[in-house]
Amino acid sequence: MMTEGATCFGKSKIGMICLVYNVSSNAAFSGQMDGSQHLHCCGNVSYEISGSSCCKGKITLGLSQLVADCCGSVAFNPLNEICCNGTIQTRFNSRAKCCGNVMYLTATHLCCGRKNIFERKENLSCCGNETYNITTQCCCNFPTLQVKSKNETCCPKPPFVNTALNLMCGDDPYNHQDHICCSGKRHKKASVLTMCCGQDAYTMSDDNMLCCNGNLHRDVPEQSECVGGVIYTPENTTCQMSVRPRLGEHCCGGQTFNPSTHICCNGHSHNKINGNFCCGSDVYDHHNQSLRCCSDRLYIQHSSGNAKCCGNLLLQHSNQTCCSSSTNAVIYDIKQNHSCCGHYYYNTSLWSCCAEHLKPTPKPDSPLALKPLMDLIPEMCNKTVFFGKVESVALLNDQRLVMLKVVWQVNVNSGNFTLDPWLLVSLDHCSSPATDNGMTYLWEKEHSGELTSLHTYKLLSHPVDLISDIHMFYSVCYQKKG
Known part of the structure; x- marks a missing residue:
């Protein structure tokens, strides 16, 4: 088993030096098995941004840096509090x-x-x-x-307004004719062929650059291709331009593997005798009740533990709650008259939540919370559910109309569940979580009432992977039925 830590040595000419390490241990523990890359340095102390914040070298526990601002050396929640001249006040x-x-x-x-x-x-x-x-x-x-x-000569003249500088890139205005904005970072356009790749910019006419899954790779062979996050040369014979696979083998990171005997987890190959499911770079046996995978981070639980996941964290205390969106999951201490809106925890007397967006107008309804797919097993194995890909969304009054492409339907316990390949779903806009075009989610089909044959559909899960997650869901449900 592995524990994690970080050693912070103070500042050098290039900034803070922080050594993150893993230490083997034989003692039983309830914690993360791997994932030391989530530790950061605050002064000379290590901390994890998903559960703490760092302000001027001081750590504030219990408030994630993902949702906090600093007031001097103390972190605060800007939704419900405000910092005036170094003093935190309740809004x-x-x-x-x-x-x-x-x-x-x-x-x-x-x-x-x-x-x-x-x-x-x-x-x-x-x-x-x-x-x-x-x-x-x-x-x-x-x-x-x-x-x-107003007739004094010192009065300023009306300013000249440059209409080309009417766009914002992060906090900076920019001229879209000369610059391009890539995920909040401004770049000068080399030509009309300048494109974004994550936060980087590149020119499509440059044969030595390749954008692969939001990461820009330079000095690649001409006409290389990106397939499933892996760069292939024109001959399709190398894994990330380093290892030549043998016949019947596939690429796994910079190495090769045989899928009949091994499984590839995030670029790391593992023997299938250790398990058939991936959790980040690790492999595990989902039948082992002492193991819990939380968003690609593998945890060991106590035998009597019944902890739930909050993103990549393990939620174990009854006085805490988890607020999650499609991008983040954050743990908060439970407070009266507070509710979740996506991954934010807000005071219901100050804000209202509509489709995971906060507005200053109070409204009593709270949005439904989505869950990771693993948290829905085995409960959903006995229900009528299906995987649907969001193709387009339209608003009609207070309803959100979602056009779904039904990519896979679950029929573990009955043989009479059929759906059209295309389905139009109507959701209450404010009480339903936000959905992204092109993403696939797990949906539940339910009757709207005992005296009617009409059906309604409920959104259940975070976005899922079309291959690995659907295969895992079917495998687990089928095994439990058997």
Whole structure:
């Protein structure tokens, strides 16, 4: 068994030096078997961003850095709190902002000079620490900010607006004619053929670059191809340009493997006698009740443990809850009048949640939570479920119409479940989790009532992998039936 840790040596010329390591141990434990890449350094202490935050070298436990902001050296939840001049305060309104040490609403008041609050009135604006009427006055900045009559020569002229700079890339404006925005990172266009690959930019006419699953590879042989995340040369004879496979063997990372005797898990080959299911780079036997796979991280549980997964974490305490979306899963301490909206935990008196998007208008309905596919086994083995790929989405009033391509239907216990290859599903827009085009989910078919033959459909799982996840679901359900 493996435990993990990190040694942080302080700062060098290139920044913080942090050595992450695994240590073998014979002692029984309840924790992660592998995944030390999730540890980071905070000062000279290691921490995991999924359950803690680091602010100016100080760790705040119990609040993930994925959803936190820093107020000095203390982390806080910006949804429900606000930091004014280094002091954390509980929000009285979701739109509240800081004016010095005081919260105020921009809809009703003005903050001038970052410390003086005035009641908002028509045509009133700030000039330094005071206000002025924009119809009759102006704010001159020479020699200091002063309110003057609008006919004074010091009054500024209307600014020139460059309509080409009307797009944002992260926090920076950019001209789409000269630049391209790749996942929040701005790049200068080399030509009209400049494309994005993750956060990088490349030119399609360059034969020595290849974008493979969002990762840009340079200096690859001409006419190479990306197949399933693996780069193949034109002769299709190498695994990532390093190992030549023998007849009947497949690529697994930079090595080869025989799929009849071995299984490939995230580029690592394992003998099937150790298990037939992958958990990240590890292989495991799903019949072993002491093992639990949480989003590609393998855990060992106590024999009496009944812990649930929260993304790649193991949720074991009754005073905690898990909020998850298609991108993140975060653990929070349970608080009264709080609810989940995707992976955010919000105060229901400040925000409302609609299709995993927070809005300042309160609404009592909370969205349904999706679960990882493994958490739905074996319960879903006895129900009428199917895998459907989202092809397109449209809004009609308060309903979200989802066009599904039924890629596989589960029929373990009955022989009368049939579905069309294409299916139009109607969901309540606000109470249903968000869905992404091109992604496949597990759905449940249920009767809308005992006196009607109409059916409704319920979204159940996080996005699934078309090959490995569906095969795993069918294998487990079929074995349990047997």
